[in-house]
Amino acid sequence: MSVLDINKIRQDFPILDEKVNGRDLVYFDNAATTQKPFVVLEALANYYGHYNANIHRGIHFLAEKATSAFEDSRTTIQKFLNAAQKEEIIFTYGTTDGINLVAQTYGRKFLKEGDEIIISTLEHHSNIVPWQMLCEEKGCVLRVIPIDDKGDLILEEYEKMLSEKTKFVSVVHVSNALGTINDVKFIIDKAHEVGAKVLIDGAQASSHITIDVQTLDADFYAFSAHKLFGPTGMGVLYGKLDILNAMPPYRGGGEMIKEVTFEKTTYNELPYKFEAGTPNIADVVAVKFAIDYINELGKENIAAYEDELLKYATDQLSEISGLRIIGQAKEKVSVVSFVLDGIHPQDVGVILDQQGIAIRTGHHCTQPLMNRLGLPGTSRASFAVYNTKPEIDKLVAGIHKVKKMVL
Amino acid sequence: MTINEIQDEIIEEFELFDDWEGKYEYIIDLGKKLPKLADEHKNQDNIIKGCQSIVWLHAYKKDDKLHFEADSEAIIVKGLVSMLVKVMTNHTPEEILKSDLYFIDKVGLASHLAQTRSNGLASMVKQMRAYAVAYQAKDN
Numbered sequence A: 001m002s003v004l005d006i007n008k009i010r011q012d013f014p015i016l017d018e019k020v021n022g023r024d025l026v027y028f029d030n031a032a033t034t035q036k037p038f039v040v041l042e043a044l045a046n047y048y049g050h051y052n053a054n055i056h057r058g059i060h061f062l063a064e065k066a067t068s069a070f071e072d073s074r075t076t077i078q079k080f081l082n083a084a085q086k087e088e089i090i091f092t093y094g095t096t097d098g099i100n101l102v103a104q105t106y107g108r109k110f111l112k113e114g115d116e117i118i119i120s121t122l123e124h125h126s127n128i129v130p131w132q133m134l135c136e137e138k139g140c141v142l143r144v145i146p147i148d149d150k151g152d153l154i155l156e157e158y159e160k161m162l163s164e165k166t167k168f169v170s171v172v173h174v175s176n177a178l179g180t181i182n183d184v185k186f187i188i189d190k191a192h193e194v195g196a197k198v199l200i201d202g203a204q205a206s207s208h209i210t211i212d213v214q215t216l217d218a219d220f221y222a223f224s225a226h227k228l229f230g231p232t233g234m235g236v237l238y239g240k241l242d243i244l245n246a247m248p249p250y251r252g253g254g255e256m257i258k259e260v261t262f263e264k265t266t267y268n269e270l271p272y273k274f275e276a277g278t279p280n281i282a283d284v285v286a287v288k289f290a291i292d293y294i295n296e297l298g299k300e301n302i303a304a305y306e307d308e309l310l311k312y313a314t315d316q317l318s319e320i321s322g323l324r325i326i327g328q329a330k331e332k333v334s335v336v337s338f339v340l341d342g343i344h345p346q347d348v349g350v351i352l353d354q355q356g357i358a359i360r361t362g363h364h365c366t367q368p369l370m371n372r373l374g375l376p377g378t379s380r381a382s383f384a385v386y387n388t389k390p391e392i393d394k395l396v397a398g399i400h401k402v403k404k405m406v407l
Numbered sequence B: 001m002t003i004n005e006i007q008d009e010i011i012e013e014f015e016l017f018d019d020w021e022g023k024y025e026y027i028i029d030l031g032k033k034l035p036k037l038a039d040e041h042k043n044q045d046n047i048i049k050g051c052q053s054i055v056w057l058h059a060y061k062k063d064d065k066l067h068f069e070a071d072s073e074a075i076i077v078k079g080l081v082s083m084l085v086k087v088m089t090n091h092t093p094e095e096i097l098k099s100d101l102y103f104i105d106k107v108g109l110a111s112h113l114a115q116t117r118s119n120g121l122a123s124m125v126k127q128m129r130a131y132a133v134a135y136q137a138k139d140n
């Protein structure tokens, strides 16, 4: 039994009262994006309703209030990641934006022809394409850590790949398609032994796992607010201070400068050097409320409850004949990917949708992974703290209906 | 039959169903009944872009009329596609280009047309019209 009062938590998320196709919504697409609690919605309304102003430059009351709320969020996130300093927290538009920032600044400045970049088979397209673009421009070589049939990285192969040529490693913390939790501490330590820098794509980890960038010794860590009950279009890039300082700025504009003349511009200090233009103030302000909400529930409590849901779903789904669970890694978050014999994932998704159940079907932006698994795609149910076992029962009944209708 | 007569016939058939299950079972049944597309036509060029499942569309002309054959990996898409093929096949390019496909909306499947990215019904219609334009151009 969970120490959390799940029914009370459900009341914090207004969308859970929605009806879809005449049924109570069952939202199992949390790996794509999570729903937002009232506190986050209120924070957005409050900001726009009471202290909307541009930040860092105004001297009036509203500007100061907005600036202080904006910077409070930075401090909250610093603590959330256990970063050493608040200047190491860069606001971005999301995980994708953070990874591109690193590839386009650190990558372009420090990587050269023949250098090797290591990613893994589990990567989301957003942790593949930016590195391919860099490789194309710089003549670097992209190498890929293989997986075994259960969806775990084969770390012995990774160790063999490492050499003095390895200059960068960019690996996902938690796989969005399979739920695999990677041993990123090991990956980081081994990369550091050969002098390579490491970025961790934390998009799927941030809402499930306690993250301590100092213990991990990660050089970069990227995640998106919308996957942890926060707003869309807001993300975070953590980077070690000395590395961020050595990196050239990314976008030019206001806010990121110290002094501009037509002859020469000097750049602002961290973190503003990487935050050109008016930022996404409202969403940055609101993310603090999402993190406070998580902290109030307690990440360990959330993880324990989600684990209970994962076990229950895995057991129940395994009972269905013709259903195969894809991804049985040693350690997983609350994501269950599956295929049904003789039924295309899209048909599963459409028929479940008719029953008010939202899951994700397809390749989950991980086409190379699907190719490795020899699948056109999977159906994926991903759980959050507001989901329940009776909802999982509805999924199971829904899948039986899919089979009855299609086969 | 004209394009509109075929559409009206489909709309009439759907009036028999009062819940989603009957409707979808019927679509699935249409999908199962759609003749398999010959392997030679299941080539890269015939793949409709923008679908979550692979959809193939093959077109040819016979006696001034366009004919379509299609297939998909997913059975519901195949059923939807089968209706489109039924409506659009054996008409002249002019008729196809003039047509207004109201049946999709009338039978309550408009959401499938809107969700272009997931099942590509809209891409399919577009591709059928593109064939019509191409064959028209060839003749002139």
Ligand SMILES: Cc1ncc(COP(=O)(O)O)c(C=O)c1O
Residues within 6 Å of the ligand: A031, A032, A093, A094, A095, A096, A097, A124, A126, A127, A172, A174, A175, A176, A201, A203, A204, A224
């Ligand atoms: C593992 C992983 N990386 C990166 C991303 C990209 O995140 P965003 O679209 O928020 O930039 C996602 C989102 O689905 C993801 O699951």
